[in-house]
Amino acid sequence: MPMNEKRCVITGLGLVCAIGNDTEECFESALNGRSGITDVKSFDTSACYSHKGAEVASSNEQLAKGRYDRTTALGIKAAGEALADAGIDTDSEGASDIGVILGSCIAGAACVEKYYNAKVKGGKGDIDDLKAMPASAIAGNVADYYNAGGITANIVNACAAGTLSVAMAIDLIRGGKGEIFLAGGCDSFSSLAYAGFHALRALAPSDCSPFNHSDGITLGEGAGVLVVESYEHAVKRGAKIYCDVLGSGVSSDAYHITAPRPDGEGQMSVITRAVKNSGLEFTDIEYVNAHGTGTAKNDESEFLSLNTVFADNKDLSVSSTKSMTGHCLGAAGAIEAVLTVKALKEGKLPPTTGYSEEDLKVLSEKSGDINFIANKPLEKDIKYAMSNSFAFGGNNASIVFAKDPNHLNLLCPKQDLYVTGVGIVSGEFDETSKSYVAKLDTDTFKAYGVKSAFLRKLDRLSQLQLLSGLKALEDAGVTVTPENEGIIGICIGTNDGPMTEIANFQKGIIKDGIDKGSAFAFPNTVYNAAGGYLSIATGIKGYNVTIANGFQSGLQSVCAAAGAIMFGYESIMLASGTDECTDIDEEIYSDLGMAGEGRMTLGEGSVTCVIEKDSSASERGAKRYAKIAGFSSTRDTSGDRTDNLRLSEASLTKAVMNVLEESGIKASDVKCVYGFGNGIAEIDDFEKEVYKKIFGDGIEIKLVKKDFGEARAASSSLQFAMLAKDIYEGNFENGIAVSYGTSALYSAVMLTKA
Numbered sequence: 001m002p003m004n005e006k007r008c009v010i011t012g013l014g015l016v017c018a019i020g021n022d023t024e025e026c027f028e029s030a031l032n033g034r035s036g037i038t039d040v041k042s043f044d045t046s047a048c049y050s051h052k053g054a055e056v057a058s059s060n061e062q063l064a065k066g067r068y069d070r071t072t073a074l075g076i077k078a079a080g081e082a083l084a085d086a087g088i089d090t091d092s093e094g095a096s097d098i099g100v101i102l103g104s105c106i107a108g109a110a111c112v113e114k115y116y117n118a119k120v121k122g123g124k125g126d127i128d129d130l131k132a133m134p135a136s137a138i139a140g141n142v143a144d145y146y147n148a149g150g151i152t153a154n155i156v157n158a159c160a161a162g163t164l165s166v167a168m169a170i171d172l173i174r175g176g177k178g179e180i181f182l183a184g185g186c187d188s189f190s191s192l193a194y195a196g197f198h199a200l201r202a203l204a205p206s207d208c209s210p211f212n213h214s215d216g217i218t219l220g221e222g223a224g225v226l227v228v229e230s231y232e233h234a235v236k237r238g239a240k241i242y243c244d245v246l247g248s249g250v251s252s253d254a255y256h257i258t259a260p261r262p263d264g265e266g267q268m269s270v271i272t273r274a275v276k277n278s279g280l281e282f283t284d285i286e287y288v289n290a291h292g293t294g295t296a297k298n299d300e301s302e303f304l305s306l307n308t309v310f311a312d313n314k315d316l317s318v319s320s321t322k323s324m325t326g327h328c329l330g331a332a333g334a335i336e337a338v339l340t341v342k343a344l345k346e347g348k349l350p351p352t353t354g355y356s357e358e359d360l361k362v363l364s365e366k367s368g369d370i371n372f373i374a375n376k377p378l379e380k381d382i383k384y385a386m387s388n389s390f391a392f393g394g395n396n397a398s399i400v401f402a403k404d405p406n407h408l409n410l411l412c413p414k415q416d417l418y419v420t421g422v423g424i425v426s427g428e429f430d431e432t433s434k435s436y437v438a439k440l441d442t443d444t445f446k447a448y449g450v451k452s453a454f455l456r457k458l459d460r461l462s463q464l465q466l467l468s469g470l471k472a473l474e475d476a477g478v479t480v481t482p483e484n485e486g487i488i489g490i491c492i493g494t495n496d497g498p499m500t501e502i503a504n505f506q507k508g509i510i511k512d513g514i515d516k517g518s519a520f521a522f523p524n525t526v527y528n529a530a531g532g533y534l535s536i537a538t539g540i541k542g543y544n545v546t547i548a549n550g551f552q553s554g555l556q557s558v559c560a561a562a563g564a565i566m567f568g569y570e571s572i573m574l575a576s577g578t579d580e581c582t583d584i585d586e587e588i589y590s591d592l593g594m595a596g597e598g599r600m601t602l603g604e605g606s607v608t609c610v611i612e613k614d615s616s617a618s619e620r621g622a623k624r625y626a627k628i629a630g631f632s633s634t635r636d637t638s639g640d641r642t643d644n645l646r647l648s649e650a651s652l653t654k655a656v657m658n659v660l661e662e663s664g665i666k667a668s669d670v671k672c673v674y675g676f677g678n679g680i681a682e683i684d685d686f687e688k689e690v691y692k693k694i695f696g697d698g699i700e701i702k703l704v705k706k707d708f709g710e711a712r713a714a715s716s717s718l719q720f721a722m723l724a725k726d727i728y729e730g731n732f733e734n735g736i737a738v739s740y741g742t743s744a745l746y747s748a749v750m751l752t753k754a
Contacts, residue, residue, distance in 0.1 A: 007231035007405060008170040008246075011239040012086025014078035014184075015338045016063070017222030017325045018054035022081055026325075026335075027342045030350035031377040035324045037207045037218050043191050047515040050203035054220030054326025055189050068141060069108040069132035070221075074331070075142045075186035078223035082182060083146060086227040087239055090146040096637060099150030099178045100143040101169045102225075103161025103185035105330035105391075105526060107135035107154075107497075107548075109192045112506050120510050130591055133502075135527060135548040136495055138186065140635070140743025149637045150178050152745060153556065156497065156527035156548045158391035159291075159327070161185050162224060162334030164545055166399050167248030168560070169228040175563050177633070179233040184334035186223035192502065193329065194219055195509045195517030196525065200258065208294035208327070209354045210320035211303065211363065211372055217293045220326025224334030226341070231405075242341050244402040246280070246384075249273025250569070252535040252544040253394025254485070257457070257523045259297050264305035266396050267388070269486065269541065271309050273569075274386065274398035279407050283313045285400070286382035287349055289340045291390045292320020293327055298390065307368050317380060319373040323353045333389035337399060340387045344401050349378040392523060393532025395544050417562055418617050418754055419625040419724040420572075421476025421610030423468040426708045426718065427581065427603045435581050436603030436709030438464060448474075450537060458524070458533055459501050464714075465492065465530035465578045466537055468606035472574060473538065476610040477622060480539045487616075489543030489570040490531050491561040493553030493577045495712035495741075497527040497546075500584040530578060542570045550741025551676070551710075552633075553577060554607065554717030558749055559631040561611050571616040577717025578606035581709070595710075600678045603709020607717035609724065624754035625724040629734070630662030636744040647686050648744035655746040656694055659736060663750040667695050672726065672735035674719035677703045678710040683740070702726075715739075716747070723751050 013023045018036025020026030029036070039045075040053040060068060064076035079100070083090055088098070111129040118125040131137060139152040151172060155161045162185025169183035197203050197219060204216030226245075234241055251273060253266035260267065275282055290302055310316050321339050328335055343349045355363065355374040363372055371378070388398045427436030440463050445455050448470045458466065469490075473480070480488060501524040509517050523529055528546040535544055543564045547553050554577015561573035579585075581604035589595035595602050617624060636651035660667055673691055677684040691699055704718045705711075711718070716739035723735045734752040741747070 006174045007244060008173050009229055009231050009234050009244050010226050010242040010341055011229050011234050012082040012227030013338050013341060014080065014082030014085065014225040015335060016056060016074060016077045017328060017335055018056055018220050019324050021058065023338060027339060030321050030324055030339055031348055033351060033353045033375060035207060035353060037326055042189050043514065047513055048198050050198065050205050052204065052207060052218050053189060054218060056221055067128060069111045070188035071104055071108055071186050072138050072141045074188060074223035075102055075138060076145050078184060078186065078225040079142050079146060079182050082225040082227050095147040096149035097180060098148035099172065099181040100139045100148050100152045101155065101165040101181055101183045102139045102142060103155040103165040103330045103334065104135050104138055105158045105161055105187050106190055106193050107138065108132040109190035110188050112502055113191055116503060116506050117510055120507055130588065134496055134499065136550045136742055140745065144637060144743060147637050148182065149635060151633045152635055152743065154548045156546050157395045158393060158526045158528050159329055159332055160389040160391035160395045160397040161330035162332060163337065163387060163389040163397035163399055164250065165334065166226060166228060166245065166337055167250060167397060170245055170248065171563050171567055173230050175566060180229040182225050183228045184223065184225035185331040187221060187329040187331045189219065189221040191509060191514050192506050195514045196522035198515060199517035199519040199522055202295055204294055207354060208323060210292035210294040210323050210352055211299050212355055212359050214294055214296045214299040216295055218326040220328040222325065222328045222331050222335055224331055224338040226337060242345050244405055246400045246402050246406055247274055247277035249277060249398045250543045250545065251396045252541045254535045254539050254541045255394050257529060257532050258392055260301045260390055262301055264301040264308065266394055267301060267305035267390055268309050270396035270398045274400050278400040280384060282310055284384045285313065285386050286315055286317065287343060287385040288316065288318045289336045289387045290318050290320045291388050292322055292352065294322065303366055306370055310370065314369050317349055317371045317373055317378055319350055319352045321350050333387065333397065337387045340385050341401055344382060344385045344403055347379060347381045349373055349380055351375050351377055392526050393528045394535060395528055415614045417565055417628040418612055419609050420612045420617055420622040421472045421478065422625065422721045422724060423471030423475060423608040424721060425464055425468045426605040427711065433586065435586065435601060437581060438605055459498055460582065461498050461578060461580045462530040462533045464580060464606035465576060466534050468576060468608040469534045469538065469574055472608035472610050478572060478610060485539050485541045487542055487571040488540045489564055489573045490534060490540055491557040491564065491573055491575050492531045492546045493557035493713045494527065494546065494548050495551050495553055495579050496585060497548055498524055498529060500580060500582045501525045503584045550745055551712045552716050552739035552741035552745060552747045554713035555720055555737060555739040555747040555749060556633055558720055559633055559747060562628055562631055565611060565613050571613055573611045574608050575611050576606060576608040577713035579712040579714050580604045600680055600710040603711035605708065605711045605714035607714055607721050609721055625728040626751040627754045628749060629752045630659035630750040632658035633747045646744050649690050651744045652690050652746045653694060655748040656736060656738065659748045659750040665734060665750065670695055670699065670734060670736060671732040672700045672702060674723045674735065674737040675701050675703055676738060676740045678705045720749060727751055727753055
């Protein structure tokens with residue numbers, strides 16, 4: 001698997017939020033301290049204690065041509081500006097190489113509200129709203145809008161999602177999986193998020209005041225998108241270059257589902273990782289666009305983290321632009337990344353606004369040697385800048401930008417990767433629901449040391465994920481200790497995420513009012529809650545990402561986990577696929593016409609595989625199920641792009657051929673394919689015909705879904721796990737697991753005998 005020190009550069013910027021309709025307007029507003037925070041217009045907040053928000057004035061139709069949910073429309077708007085700024089013609093042949101990595105926290109929450117408003121009132125709900133609800137639709141829709149045919153992924157790590165998307169884009173480029181990406185984040189204003197933070201008493205009663213009064217956040221909406229490109233690719237097409245993006249850091253608090261660690265350990269870890277991976281010293285960083293939400297706990301821990309990590313840095317400036325943009329959730333890190341790049345390029349650093357003279361005196365006492373820029377911009381020629389994001393689930397992400405090229409610190413020799421543990425939680429057929437349902441009992445969790453008080457906090461999706469993760473660690477013989485907690489990471493794939501929690505929370509506030517949201521239920525509506533709970537329960541503090549990218553998300557999590565090890569971020573990764581089957585899921589897939597008589601049979605489950613680099617496995621004396629010989633994700637823009645469920649022979653063939661080439665194995669030597677057939681005739685027949693063309697008539701095709709139902713991401717992970725077990729037991733010398741997702745997206749992984 002290739003790995004190099006490719007320079008990654010930023011060649012285009014796109015931005016829309018409450019302080020402007022494009023990058024230039026937003027940056028000028030930020031420099032001049034113009035706030036976009038006003039009274040909320042999207043819905044009635046009269047029963048709430050807070051009435052403030054930072055909304056975008058443009059309608060969906062003004063943001064994007066065609067019918068799209070608001071989150072996607074915001075992403076389309078920012079992506080279009082970034083592409084134009086980068087000088088890219090999306091109608092040209094080169095657009096087919098562009099990948100799209102977008103982060104989101106609440107995904108199609110506005111469509112969730114519209115759909116369940118109709119359902120609660122006895123109506124049917126609009127099928128287009130239903131299709132737009134999951135996060136898995138966003139990146140594919142944006143990619144289709146601009147004819148982008150590269151890898152797509154939806155990163156759903158709450159408020160760190162936008163930053164993680166940029167981090168993943170540079171890893172994919174350096175891993176040889178693409179040359180150019182649209183990377184960023186988008187989220188819309190929604191009653192769901194507003195009611196949730198209101199229930200947590202986390203909203204500021206007036207405009208938010210980061211690092212100042214710290215009495216809560218002000219929610220916003222928007223999108224930020226950056227064109228991230230290899231230097232060679234940018235030079236070849238004559239692109240202008242804003243700056244280099246050097247490196248990133250990702251970490252977990254392993255502490256609490258909503259609150260940051262008071263000691264700032266996770267934040268300090270992610271900053272340290274980003275600086276180290278960028279080949280820099282702490283004294284090199286001259287500006288930090290801080291997470292700076294305005295809540296007391298976040299501001300206190302961030303003050304501590306910055307003052308501790310940068311104790312020897314006497315020339316550091318810090319600000320939080322959320323004082324003007326509001327907290328745009330999954331878009332926040334991307335919006336702040338765009339503003340950070342502009343600050344680096346222009347030598348003008350935006351302030352945090354809202355300080356009185358008395359406030360400034362208090363700030364000077366807390367800030368130490370750090371210059372917390374207040375009220376007015378700072379003109380300062382800087383070489384290195386950082387943007388930080390901290391999220392629910394204890395997920396932290398940081399990226400570093402540089403005005404000039406810099407030697408990187410990717411000192412990780414190429415190593416073979418092995419599957420060393422497997423944890424499977426699958427469903428059994430239930431005659432009543434006619435679906436495959438997993439058995440979850442408290443005694444099983446108690447056997448793993450999970451306390452009842454902790455278990456009660458978890459929704460069903462998180463329980464499934466926790467159990468498969470614990471089983472995988474046990475099977476691999478891995479005990480998390482203070483010595484190894486930072487070199488173990490988590491990558492989770494899901495199609496539907498916590499849709500049951502989202503739907504029930506939304507229906508609750510529709511019936512009872514926006515001021516009656518449940519503080520207990522709201523944290524479980526974020527997609528990365530399952531990964532956060534797994535981190536908290538096990539003590540894992542390394543890399544943590546959740547991908548929501550269609551049915552193949554579980555297999556794509558394997559690809560992402562392998563990449564995290566390849567770049568030396570971690571020695572061991574837990575790669576999972578998890579989806580649940582509840583009455584909400586049954587209703588959704590029935591309304592979509594995908595489940596029922598003659599269609600797929602729903603299932604649920606969670607499958608976690610431990611992936612480990614050779615030196616770590618050897619040191620532990622670990623058993624090795626199989627070796628990962630190659631992995632690939634591909635998509636295709638041909639066909640009817642209004643159909644998210646379209647199939648593509650070209651894309652499936654490309655995914656398979658990529659792993660054959662990477663592994664050095666001929667098609668005629670492949671013994672087995674674990675396929676994605678799920679009982680829908682057009683999908684089953686399509687898959688068989690493509691494999692027949694690639695491998696010939698003799699290939700053995702194994703289908704897990706006929707025995708466990710269509711469990712979406714869990715099924716694609718199960719394909720991988722069952723193939724690893726088959727190879728370990730001597731049934732095959734090699735094989736490929738292949739899975740299919742929305743927008744003609746395919747992932748494939750080649751396993752060989754260890």
